[in-house]
Amino acid sequence: MRRVGKQTIVFQDPPLILNHASVVGPKEGEGPLQKTFDLILDDTLFGEKSWEKAECKILQAAVNLALDKENLGRDEIDFLLAGDLLNQNISANYAARQLAIPFFGLYGACSTMAESLILGAVLVDGEFAEKVVAAVSSHHDTAERQYRFPTEQGVQRPLTAQWTVTGAGAALIGKGEKGTRITHATVGKVIDLGIKDQSDMGAAMAPAATDTLIRHFTDTGRKPADYDLIITGDLATIGKELTHQLMEQQGYPLGENFADCGLLIYDPTQDTHAGGSGCACSAVVTCGHLLHSMSAGMYQKIMLVGTGALLSPISMLQGESIPGIAHAVVIENY
Amino acid sequence: MRRVGKQTIVFQDPPLILNHASVVGPKEGEGPLQKTFDLILDDTLFGEKSWEKAECKILQAAVNLALDKENLGRDEIDFLLAGDLLNQNISANYAARQLAIPFFGLYGACSTMAESLILGAVLVDGEFAEKVVAAVSSHHDTAERQYRFPTEQGVQRPLTAQWTVTGAGAALIGKGEKGTRITHATVGKVIDLGIKDQSDMGAAMAPAATDTLIRHFTDTGRKPADYDLIITGDLATIGKELTHQLMEQQGYPLGENFADCGLLIYDPTQDTHAGGSGCACSAVVTCGHLLHSMSAGMYQKIMLVGTGALLSPISMLQGESIPGIAHAVVIENY
Numbered sequence: 001m002r003r004v005g006k007q008t009i010v011f012q013d014p015p016l017i018l019n020h021a022s023v024v025g026p027k028e029g030e031g032p033l034q035k036t037f038d039l040i041l042d043d044t045l046f047g048e049k050s051w052e053k054a055e056c057k058i059l060q061a062a063v064n065l066a067l068d069k070e071n072l073g074r075d076e077i078d079f080l081l082a083g084d085l086l087n088q089n090i091s092a093n094y095a096a097r098q099l100a101i102p103f104f105g106l107y108g109a110c111s112t113m114a115e116s117l118i119l120g121a122v123l124v125d126g127e128f129a130e131k132v133v134a135a136v137s138s139h140h141d142t143a144e145r146q147y148r149f150p151t152e153q154g155v156q157r158p159l160t161a162q163w164t165v166t167g168a169g170a171a172l173i174g175k176g177e178k179g180t181r182i183t184h185a186t187v188g189k190v191i192d193l194g195i196k197d198q199s200d201m202g203a204a205m206a207p208a209a210t211d212t213l214i215r216h217f218t219d220t221g222r223k224p225a226d227y228d229l230i231i232t233g234d235l236a237t238i239g240k241e242l243t244h245q246l247m248e249q250q251g252y253p254l255g256e257n258f259a260d261c262g263l264l265i266y267d268p269t270q271d272t273h274a275g276g277s278g279c280a281c282s283a284v285v286t287c288g289h290l291l292h293s294m295s296a297g298m299y300q301k302i303m304l305v306g307t308g309a310l311l312s313p314i315s316m317l318q319g320e321s322i323p324g325i326a327h328a329v330v331i332e333n334y
Numbered sequence: 335m336r337r338v339g340k341q342t343i344v345f346q347d348p349p350l351i352l353n354h355a356s357v358v359g360p361k362e363g364e365g366p367l368q369k370t371f372d373l374i375l376d377d378t379l380f381g382e383k384s385w386e387k388a389e390c391k392i393l394q395a396a397v398n399l400a401l402d403k404e405n406l407g408r409d410e411i412d413f414l415l416a417g418d419l420l421n422q423n424i425s426a427n428y429a430a431r432q433l434a435i436p437f438f439g440l441y442g443a444c445s446t447m448a449e450s451l452i453l454g455a456v457l458v459d460g461e462f463a464e465k466v467v468a469a470v471s472s473h474h475d476t477a478e479r480q481y482r483f484p485t486e487q488g489v490q491r492p493l494t495a496q497w498t499v500t501g502a503g504a505a506l507i508g509k510g511e512k513g514t515r516i517t518h519a520t521v522g523k524v525i526d527l528g529i530k531d532q533s534d535m536g537a538a539m540a541p542a543a544t545d546t547l548i549r550h551f552t553d554t555g556r557k558p559a560d561y562d563l564i565i566t567g568d569l570a571t572i573g574k575e576l577t578h579q580l581m582e583q584q585g586y587p588l589g590e591n592f593a594d595c596g597l598l599i600y601d602p603t604q605d606t607h608a609g610g611s612g613c614a615c616s617a618v619v620t621c622g623h624l625l626h627s628m629s630a631g632m633y634q635k636i637m638l639v640g641t642g643a644l645l646s647p648i649s650m651l652q653g654e655s656i657p658g659i660a661h662a663v664v665i666e667n668y
Contacts, residue, residue, distance in 0.1 A: 001461050001462075001464065002460070002461050002462050003412075003462060003463070006409075006412075006436075007412075007436045009462050049652075050652050052648055052649070052652060053652065075340075078337075078340075078341075079521060083441065085422075086646065086648070087421045087422070087646045087647070087648060088419075088421070088441070088443065088644065088645065088646035088649075089441045089644070090644070090645075090646045090648065090649045093524060093644035093657055093659075094524075094644075094649065094654065094657060096523070096524040096657075096659075097524040097525075097526050097644075097657045100523055100524075101523065102340075102341045102521040102522060102523050103521070103522070103523060103524055103659065104440070104442075104449060104452075104453065104521065105440065105441040105442050105449070105644070105659075106438070106439065106440060106441065107417065107422070107423045107439040107440065107441040108438075108439050109422065115438060115439070118438075119438065119453065122456060122457060122460060122462055123456060125460070126336070126456060126459070126460025126461075126462065127335050127336050127460075128335075128336050128337060128343050128456055128460065129337070130335065146648075187413060187436040187437070187438065188436060188437070189430070189434055189435065189436050189437060190427060190428075190430040190431040190434075190437055191431075192431050310422065310423070310424070310427035310428075310431075310439075311422065311424075312420065312421045312422035312424045313421070314386055314420070314421060314424065314480075315386070315422075315424045315428065318383075318384050318386060318387065320428065323427055323428060323430075323431045325427075325430075325437065325439075
């Protein structure tokens with residue numbers, strides 16, 4: 001069995017991330033990670049008539065860029081695993097129509113990049129596929145329209161709010177001799193401690209991140225210090241601090257090697273309040289900064305913990321709290 | 335490689351469907367398949383205050399029933415793969431919260447049962463899991479509210495419209511010596527021939543069903559007559575007739591062994607117009623009628639072709655056409 005403990009997959013011949021690409025909007029392109037992105041858009045419409053059509057085009061662009069870097073045609077990819085935040089996953093669905101690659105649609109809210117990396121690695125390691133692409137997108141304005149208020153309305157955002165990243169990340173997964181590999185994956189449970197504030201997603205997701213981290217350490221016998229970097233997807237200031245506290249309470253204090261994609265992507269002067277969020281937050285930081293840093297030898301062993309808030313506007317109107325999920329993916333160089 | 339041709343997975347040690355359960359609403363319980371369902375609800379609220387909460391409870395009930403039949407606890411299940419039609423997959427997300435099984439959220443519209451069976455079988459055959467549950471739900475009134483008009487508004491439905499099935503199906507997948515197995519899976523591409531009528535989903539999905547069927551026959555060298563039954567998910571009257579025509583044009587005429595879950599679930603007197611649809615349509619027919627018929631030896635080798643229409647109300651308002659997808663799952667007794 002390719003597993004240890006209850007929730008952790010151990011890949012037998014750990015698949016390589018053969019290449020990767022990231023596309024971001026102008027705000028992300030002005031942030032501290034600007035040099036790590038492949039394409040920075042001049043505006044959030046990308047030549048389209050709606051933000052939704054733009055998001056779909058951004059996702060396609062990320063996939064095409066990742067394939068171009070490896071000189072691969074789309075017909076050389078066995079499966080596309082993709083998702084986004086929009087109702088009925090339309091960015092991924094319509095991108096898959098244009099890409100014409102056999103398609104698995106996924107939904108894990110902002111954890112979808114981690115989910116797609118896990119299932120992509122499963123397909124490759126299990127010898128169901130030679131090459132797959134894992135890709136996700138989000139867009140600030142499509143997400144605001146759908147989950148909160150139309151951008152044009154100019155509603156004031158509370159300081160606990162996060163800023164949905166406009167962008168997409170794509171990772172090409174396959175086999176190879178040497179490189180950056182996906183070695184383990186800890187698949188999360190849905191955890192809900194009763195947070196109901198839609199403007200405080202970090203707090204809602206922190207218990208799920210904690211649960212998955214502890215399960216990972218219990219399953220593998222590893223400890224936080226075994227990783228050069230443990231990086232959550234989009235907990236941002238409040239969620240990261242809560243995760244720090246929860247992990248300390250549980251006997252697994254996290255040290256200086258603990259970071260969050262939502263805190264890396266924007267500069268505090270960019271007025272995003274608690275930090276970044278959205279499927280693209282962990283995706284563009286992973287498919288930009290993190291994988292570039294690993295290629296450059298800055299990190300040898302990292303753990304990405306994709307975090308997602310599994311609410312919908314209707315579940316909130318019906319009085320539900322916000323369930324969170326977190327999936328961990330271990331990425332190592334060798 | 336566990337694959338033939340471009341899109342077809344061939345399972346090496348084909349996983350068994352160890353057990354299965356189906357829960358349906360009262361209308362489905364009055365239909366021709368009533369004796370094949372495990373639980374028929376008295377009303378569509380199932381003791382809850384909203385249809386959305388009811389759908390979530392129906393999904394949980396189907397999973398719990400499938401586990402109870404095998405005397406398994408939820409902690410004996412490695413992964414839950416689930417999805418539904420609602421925005422942000424809330425039925426699956428909130429059901430996964432209550433079930434507390436490590437969770438992969440999927441979205442393939444009405445094809446999600448086939449998608450979850452495929453990825454569930456991948457996890458088991460690839461030795462990433464011992465036992466997984468694949469489960470999906472839909473609900474007539476939650477779907478009408480979200481995709482079309484609130485039920486209370488009483489809008490007249492065109493004759494091409496289909497009736498979203500209220501219900502959920504769950505299949506427990508694992509290893510075993512003898513039984514009903516998942517042997518092959520053909521993963522579909524997104525196909526869109528430009529249909530824009532949201533009240534005619536069958537026509538939008540027929541080209542995807544045709545594409546996947548032809549790819550399956552090309553990949554495997556099999557022909558339609560090799561199956562005791564080829565059954566699509568929810569093409570209903572119009573989509574099924576179009577698929578007949580398209581398959582004949584392509585040189586693969588389908589015979590008497592071609593059926594559609596959306597045409598089996600309701601009686602023409604039940605006033606559902608073109609037939610059934612929704613994630614639960616193929617799920618309850620599979621986890622009720624089809625798997626019971628296979629256990630009883632009525633069929634030895636069938637192919638379920640889950641069909642999905644990957645639109646959203648927003649994509650329609652923005653002038654898009656309706657992309658379709660179809661995933662094929664071959665189920666055999668031995």
